[in-house]
Amino acid sequence: xxxxxxxxxxxxxxxxxxxxxxxxxxxxxxxxxxxxxxxxxxxxxxxxxxxxxxxxxxxxxxxxxxxxxxxxxxxxxxxxxxxxxxxxxxxxxxxxxxxxxxxxxxxxxxxxxxxxxxxxxxxxxxxxxxxxxxxxxxxxxxxxxxxxxxxxxxxxxxxxxxxxxxxxxxxxxxxxxxxxxxxxxxxxxxxxxxxxxxxxxxxxxxxxxxxxxxxxxxxxxxxxxxxxxxxxxxxxxxxxxxxxxxxxxxxxxxx
Amino acid sequence: xxxxxxxxxxxxxxxxxxxxxxxxxxxxxxxxxxxxxxxxxxxxxxxxxxxxxxxxxxxxxxxxxxxxxxxxxxxxxxxxxxxxxxxxxxxxxxxxxxxxxxxxxxxxxxxxxxxxxxxxxxxxxxxxxxxxxxxxxxxxxxxxxxxxxxxxxxxxxxxxxxxxxxxxxxxxxxxxxxxxxxxxxxxxxxxxxxxxxxxxxxxxxxxxxxxxxxxxxxxxxxxxxxxxxxxxxxxxxxxxxxxxxxxxxxxxxxx
Numbered sequence: 440x441x442x443x444x445x446x447x448x449x450x451x452x453x454x455x456x457x458x459x460x461x462x463x464x465x466x467x468x469x470x471x472x473x474x475x476x477x478x479x480x481x482x483x484x485x486x487x488x489x490x491x492x493x494x495x496x497x498x499x500x501x502x503x504x505x506x507x508x509x510x511x512x513x514x515x516x517x518x519x520x521x522x523x524x525x526x527x528x529x530x531x532x533x534x535x536x537x538x539x540x541x542x543x544x545x546x547x548x549x550x551x552x553x554x555x556x557x558x559x560x561x562x563x564x565x566x567x568x569x570x571x572x573x574x575x576x577x578x579x580x581x582x583x584x585x586x587x588x589x590x591x592x593x594x595x596x597x598x599x600x601x602x603x604x605x606x607x608x609x610x611x612x613x614x615x616x617x618x619x620x621x622x623x624x625x626x627x628x629x630x631x632x633x634x635x636x637x638x639x640x641x642x643x644x645x646x647x648x649x650x651x652x653x654x655x656x657x658x659x660x661x662x663x664x665x666x667x668x669x670x671x672x673x674x675x676x677x678x679x680x681x682x683x684x685x686x687x688x689x690x691x692x693x694x
Numbered sequence: 695x696x697x698x699x700x701x702x703x704x705x706x707x708x709x710x711x712x713x714x715x716x717x718x719x720x721x722x723x724x725x726x727x728x729x730x731x732x733x734x735x736x737x738x739x740x741x742x743x744x745x746x747x748x749x750x751x752x753x754x755x756x757x758x759x760x761x762x763x764x765x766x767x768x769x770x771x772x773x774x775x776x777x778x779x780x781x782x783x784x785x786x787x788x789x790x791x792x793x794x795x796x797x798x799x800x801x802x803x804x805x806x807x808x809x810x811x812x813x814x815x816x817x818x819x820x821x822x823x824x825x826x827x828x829x830x831x832x833x834x835x836x837x838x839x840x841x842x843x844x845x846x847x848x849x850x851x852x853x854x855x856x857x858x859x860x861x862x863x864x865x866x867x868x869x870x871x872x873x874x875x876x877x878x879x880x881x882x883x884x885x886x887x888x889x890x891x892x893x894x895x896x897x898x899x900x901x902x903x904x905x906x907x908x909x910x911x912x913x914x915x916x917x918x919x920x921x922x923x924x925x926x927x928x929x930x931x932x933x934x935x936x937x938x939x940x941x942x943x944x945x946x947x948x949x
Contacts, residue, residue, distance in 0.1 A: 476742070478741065478742070479738065479739050479740070479741050479742075480735075480736070480738045481735070481736040481737030481738045481739070481766070481805065482736030482737060482799045482800055483734065483735045483736045483738045483800070484734050484736070484800055484898065485734075485898060486733065486734050486898055486900075487731070487733070487734075489887070489889075489895040489896065489897060490884075490896045490897070490898060491889075491893055491894070491895045492894050492895065492896065493893065493894075507895075511736070511800075512898065515882055515884075515898065516884060516896060516898075519882060519883070519884050520884050520886070520896065541812060541928070543930055544737045544808070544928050544930070545737055545738075545739055545766075550736065553799070553930075557796060557879050557880075558879065559879075588942050588943070588944075592942055594935075595932070595934075595935050595938075597877055597932075598932050598935055600939075614944065615944035617936055617939045617940045619929070619931040619933065619936070620929055620930055620931045622852055622928065622929055624812050624813065624814075625812075627770055627774060628774070629745075629770075629771060629774050629775050631775070632744070634744075634746075638746055638748070639746070639747050639748075640744040640745055640746045640747065640762075641744065641745045641747065641771060641775065642744060642745070643739065643740060643741055643745060643767065643770065643771075645741075668939065669930075669931055670931065670932040670935040670936060670939055671930040671931060671932060672930060672931075672932040673796070673799050673877065673930065674874070674875055674877055675798055675799070675808075675875055675924075675926040675927060675928065675930075676874040676875045676924055676925065676926060676927075677850070677852075677925040677926055677927040678874065679850075680849075680850050680853055680925040681872055681874070681925060683850075684855075684872045684923065684925055685872045687843050687847055688843070689843075689869065689870035
């Protein structure tokens with residue numbers, strides 16, 4: 440397959456390098472990724488700034504393009520301009536830190552995969568559940584395996600796969616679970632400070648609450664030692680509520 | 695009600711001023727909004743930069759806080775730090791330009807409402823279908839009406855309302871339709887340029903394709919002169935595909 444590889448930790452990150460090494464054994468891999476870390480950018484795209492693109496040679500690990508933009512920008516630009524043919528698969532990762540539950544909507548890693556799905560290309564986002572001393576190998580091996588599965592089975596339109604891998608020794612991983620996205624909220628906090636010119640500013644912090652998710656969620660599978668795979672799409676409609684909403688009274692617009 | 699008012703065009707925009715004027719007739723309105731335009735930022739949040747907060751006096755129109763952050767940052771910060779009590783409603787807008795179809799996932803306006811829903815507060819996003827010579831009055835009047843309806847009927851958990859108002863004379867608006875989000879893709883293009891130091895950069899442009907959406911979508915209702923209301927949530931799971939995905943073969947992770 441022709442694979443477009445991107446991430447949100449930036450083209451110089453270790454996660455993309457390990458993933459390249461594994462995927463390029465079987466496939467032709469083109470890297471187009473943000474030149475710097477663009478975590479938590481959600482599905483941002485860049486319309487009001489120019490997208491600077493620079494060739495990046497990762498000292499023999501791979502050659503690719505670094506973009507002064509978001510992960511979603513990278514996917515759009517790669518498919519529209521950089522690659523001569525539409526890729527067969529978009530892979531995003533390996534992200535440092537899980538993208539489960541509510542974090543999915545803030546995730547640049549996942550939005551790159553979603554952007555692939557929007558543009559009609561099957562896509563996989565891969566994250567590991569740690570920020571420290573990561574061993575990317577198990578996740579890279581699984582991503583390579585899953586790429587083959589996607590090639591064999593295909594994905595429905597507008598759908599990508601959000602994969603999270605536990606940060607435990609590979610032989611302790613219990614298996615794979617197909618999950619739904621949990622929706623338990625992130626608990627954020629803000630630390631108030633005053634700068635030397637007496638301006639008020641805040642640092643935004645967040646913590647994951649004690650696991651309150653149901654058994655069938657991504658967060659729960661991951662916490663229990665399973666690789667979670669959640670099929671996601673970008674239709675945000677709450678269909679269940681449409682009929683109730685239609686019963687609200689909507690007169691003509693008046694003052 | 696206590697209403698938190700925000701937007702993605704910035705605290706100095708006309709749309710937020712008109713909306714404030716209408717909502718404050720019946721409600722206590724607190725404005726916390728980006729200090730500059732933050733369009734197309736999707737659900738970005740700011741974790742790696744400080745969030746500078748400045749009091750803003752809009753020359754008698756209103757007093758509020760301008761934040762060096764995204765719309766989602768503003769909602770989190772307002773609810774966690776600025777407001778003494780949790781608001782009863784979050785209103786985001788009035789945005790210049792429709793947020794229908796695929797644009798919904800790139801929209802800062804909609805993400806502010808989604809953030810309200812995540813934090814347990816009912817929320818409405820309001821956009822008008824033009825970028826030029828906007829008349830915000832019909833949309834502001836409808837937003838005020840709809841705020842009352844939400845107060846009366848309530849919204850289910852994790853759900854907000856994405857409202858789009860046609861840019862036509864108010865007496866020509868045909869009525870209100872409860873719609874689903876269309877998923878027809880945006881057609882983007884990139885204009886390649888070279889800067890004076892011979893670096894390559896691109897401007898990202900986009901155009902809306904000829905209307906191919908089904909009758910029951912937001913884009914179709916809007917194009918036909920109706921106000922569209924789409925109930926949205928932030929569970930991205932593609933439930934329909936879960937069973938098929940479970941039938942894929944997932945052996946233990948091996949090289």
